[in-house]
Amino acid sequence: MNLTLSDEQEMIRESVFDYFSNTYTFDQHLERLKSQKRPDAAAWQAMSELGWLGLNVPESDGGLGLGPQEAMLVMEGAGAVLNVEPLLPTAILAAPLLAGTPAAAQALQATLAGQASLALAWAENNSGFAPLNLTSRAVNEGQSWRISGHKTMVDNGAEADWLVVSARHDEGVVLLLVDGNAGGLSRTGTRLADGSHCADLVFEDVTATACLATGSTAETQLLRAVYRGLAASCAEALGAMEKALDICRDYLHERSQFGKPLAMQQVLQHRYVDMLIAVERARSMTLLAALQADAAAAGDAHACRDLSLAKLIVGRSARHVGGEAIQLHGGMGMAYEYPIGHYYRKLLCCDNNFGSQDDHLTLLVAEEAPEPVEA
The missing domain is CATH 1.20.140.10 (Butyryl-CoA Dehydrogenase, subunit A, domain 3)
Structure with a gap:
């Protein structure tokens, strides 16, 4: 277990703090809190150019192919400046799940280019931390998947262009990619105490854009x-x-x-x-x-x-x-x-x-x- 940062990780940490110290002051944070639009276009494009939106995406899919330790360094810098852009739900949670699926390539590339944001809809109740405790149901109709159910407190859930949704079907867990504008999807957003946005989502027989994985995978x-x-x-x-x-x-x-x-x-x-x-x-x-x-x-x-x-x-x-x-x-x-x-x-x-x-x-x-x- 290596407890020291490598030269590459030190460079990542320095670049993160350099960017935030120059472009994300407290006064700018207060201005961002007044804005109803997420993410901020300029900040999101800058994060894309720095490679952060593809931090954990494999290199073969256009990302940096890095892991949790590098994500730790980026999010440490984000926390230090009170970042409210959807960096965690997009780069850490959802983007890596789109890799390797041709039907999700368009959504992934738009995200890596800073033209879209993502969310992972995984939590369904307030009864504890249980990612696999799923009541949402998915049905395979041959050429497409349909999903019904609800998700709670989805980080960036109200503004995300694409949603990765977990559900159960006859053969176990399934991960589906859903367009944020899909018919049958309703999103009720709210702002949290720190200025970040989340939403409760309801899926009523919503057609998924792609199936990302099924079963034990x-x-x-x-x-x-x-x-x-x-x-x-x-x-x-x-x-x-x-x-x-x-x-x-x-x-x-x-x-x-x-x-x-x-x-x-x-x-x-x-x-x-x-x-x-x-x-x-x-x-x-x-x-x-x-x-x-x-x-x-x-x-x-x-x-x-x-x-x-x-x-x-x-x-x-x-x-x-x-x-x-x-x-x-x-x-x-x-x-x-x-x-x-x-x-x-x-x-x-x-x-x-x-x-x-x-x-x-x-x-x-x-x-x-x-x-x-x-x-």
């Missing part, structure tokens, strides 16, 4: 996408925590009380160090999640446990760092025009993405529970 691909998304969400939270910590450090040195900087107060020093420890703990667990994502999708029980543990610890760290950051700033921390409150909202959303703390704690407890003994 579809099941593995769906789990790989979701687990990589979970790891990427941890990285996004890590980036937001790191930036929040920087803002707090600067604030404590700049603001004074009784003629001395706030940073001179021992109680505030201790609180800051606790935040720093939480960030470093989250960093280790985020790297673990990136390293174990594909193994978990392949059925490794220990890797699945590591992912749930990482999500739990990163979520706890996110809430701790965000809450303490607000406390250190006092009333200023609640001002909309000041960044720290926006980072707290981003961290709250990251904590609930891909299963809440309670969801993953439940999975960990269930795994540790002893097998029942027959009388």
